[in-house]
Amino acid sequence: MAVSEETPLLHTRRQHKQKTKASRVCDKLAVYGSFLGVFLAAADESIVLSTWSVIASEFHRLSxxxxxxxxxNFGWYVSLPVYGTLCRIYGSKNVLISAYALFAVGCLACGTSTSMFQLVLARVLxxxxxxxxxxxxxxxxxDMVPADEVVLLRSYANVFNVVGRSVGAPLGGYLISAVGWRWSFIGQFPVAAICLLIGLYGLPSSLNSTKTGHADEGNARHSIMRLDFxxxxxxxxxxxxxLLLMQELSAPPESFQIPLTILIPAFCAAVILFVVVEAYWARTPLVPLHLMKTSLGGFCLNQIMMMSSRSGLMSNLAPYLIRVKGATSLLAASAFVLAAVGVSIGALIAGKFIKRWKRYRTMTAIAVxxxxxxxLLIFIRWRNGCHLWEVVYLLPNGIAIGILFTTQFIGMSLGAPNENLTTCITTYYLAQQLGNIIGPAANVGVVQRVFMGKLKKNLNGWEEKKFIGQILNDDRFAERLPSVVQYFVRWSYLNAFQLVPLISAACALIMLPTVLWVKEEKLE
Incomplete structure (x- = not known):
């Protein structure tokens, strides 16, 4: 074959196209590898939601x-505002790889913890x-994909997030039954390592470029000082x-360490200090109080109430099924599937409705x-015990929550000023995490406190009264006691649990005035 002057050029173009195609395939693999990390982080959160009572019981620290x-959620809340600044200074690839490495270490630390204190620190990590x-x-x-594909791929990332939250709880129950809770954490280490390797070799090095360049490197590092430490x-x-306050309110008397006369004033002082810092000290506050005066404040309040109501009920679901129905860890965790499926259905319904009718406030009010x-249905039907099929009530509850997830985010996005949209979204998610912290802490504390009081009353005069501490700190300890005592324990717990759906209903109802007050923005 004769070689012309154009031959090298054609080869170069062909090679360039091949390299470009290979690069795109590599980029897509790296993107979907990052989705695996999203799934892992979401699943890890819900694994503990269904298994915490079993883990705490093993340490005899259920209270x-x-x-x-x-x-x-505390670790998530604290780190969220920091990552944006770290990306500007060190590049998003370096920061993401560091997050994978830190998560792998955290998984190993969780699985090898020898005390409740160590495990809590590992969960924060x-x-x-x-x-x-x-x-x-x-x-x-x-930074990696064309602009017209960003929205679609972000929706895929959200799907991985939802799926992770959905399968995490039943997966946790299965793993505890099959290999124990320690291996449910240690087993995540190889997956985190795979994510790290995909990020290390798959993500382009261009992601490590900082936003300011070498000339302003000093200014970039100085920007970290603008964080609201x-x-x-x-x-x-x-x-x-x-959390200390909730623990002291729920723990047995012999375990009290810090007087409430110290904790309550200290907590109030800390709240006041936080508000003062955000209002008068911070240059870039975590919670911009001037935006709280707009519709964002209402949406954030709703997120706190919504997540408190949902997480408060969900955190007490497994202990309820174990103490009242004697369910296995796997069966108790499987109940979370209905709630997760309901959330997915609700989100789809809301999306279709909003796309067609361009309205969201009416649907939000109906969902509330x-x-x-x-x-209230759960309160009525579960207060004296329930049939196992009655966990199906979690499905319509999940549908309502799924609708609220979608409509509230759309309302917040439309009402936020364009120049503050990123700040508003961050604050919105911080409110969600705050609700996830408050809900379980408050509801678990209330249940344990009332449960303890009822046990003291019902077991008064019984020899088994000396086991109240063990009953509170181990959700299966009562199975070793005589059947009559088991009846008293079950009845005492039912009296305590019935407050949980009432608190959740009250939190959800608080959302209604804000939903009706906030102006419905026009959806183009």
Whole structure:
């Protein structure tokens, strides 16, 4: 074959096309690898939601179980505002890889913990890293894929998030039954390692370029000083004091360590300090109070109430089924599937409705009423025990919550000023995490406190009264006691649990005035 002057050029073009095609395939693999990280972080959160009572019972610290529930979300909350600044300074690839490595370490630390305190610290570490594994995906997508594909791929990332939350709880129950809770954490290490390797070799090095360039490198590093460290510190102290307060209210008398006369004033002072820091000290506050005066404040309040109501009920679901029905860990965790499926159905219904009718407030109000009614139905039907099939009530409740997830986010996005949209979205998600912290802490505390009081009353004069501490700190301890005592324990717990759906219904009802007050924005 004769060689012409154009031959090298044609080969070069062909090679360039092949390299471009290979690069696109590599980029897509890297993107879907990051979706695996989103799934892992979401599943890890819900695994503990269904298994915390079993884990805490093994340490004989069930009264302190709210720490396990709050630790992950606490780490997420604290880390979320920091990742954006770290990306500007060190590049999104480096930060994401570091998050994967930190998560892997956190998984190993959880699985090898020898005390409740160590496990709580490990859960905080896992939450800190998971915040980056989820939030940085949007940054990666914006920098890697064409603009017309970003929205679609972000929706895929959200699907992985929802699926992770859905399968995490039943998966946790299965793993505890099959291999034990320690391996349910250690088993995540290889998956985190795969995510790390995909990110290390699949993500382009261009993602490590900083936003300011070498000339302004000093200014970029100086920007980290603009982070609201005082706000983060004061919020952290406030959250820890809240958890201590809930623990002291729910723990047996012999385990009390800090007097309430100290905790309550300290908590109030920490709340005031946080508000003062955010209002007068912070240059870039975690919670911009001037935006709280707009519709954003209403949406954030609704997120706190919605997540408190939902997480408060969900955190007590497994203990209820174990104590009242004697369910296995797997069966108790399987009940979470109905709630997760309901959320997915609700989100789809809301999306279709909004796309067709361009309205969302009416549907939001209906969903609030639906949530309240399902909480009241659970109160009525579960207060004296329930048939196993009655966990189906979690499905319509999940549908209502799924609708609220969608309509509230759309309303917030439309009402937020364009120049503050990113700040509003971050604050909105922080409100969700705050609700996830408050709900379990408050409801677990209330249940344990009332449960303890009822046990003292019902077991008064019985020799088994000396076992009240063990009953409170181990959800299966009563199975070793005589059947008559088991009846008293079950009845005492039912009297305590019935407050949970009532609290959830009250939290959901608080949303209604805000839903009706906030102006419905026009949806183009």
């Amino acid at each position: 302190q179980g709210s720490w396990l529930l709050a630790a992950y 896992a939450g800190v890293s998971a915040g980056g594994m989820v939030s940085l995906v949007s940054v990666i997508l914006t 005082a706000g983060l510190a004061s919020f952290s102290v406030t959250t820890v004091l809240l 009423f639906g949530a309240v009614l399902t909480y």
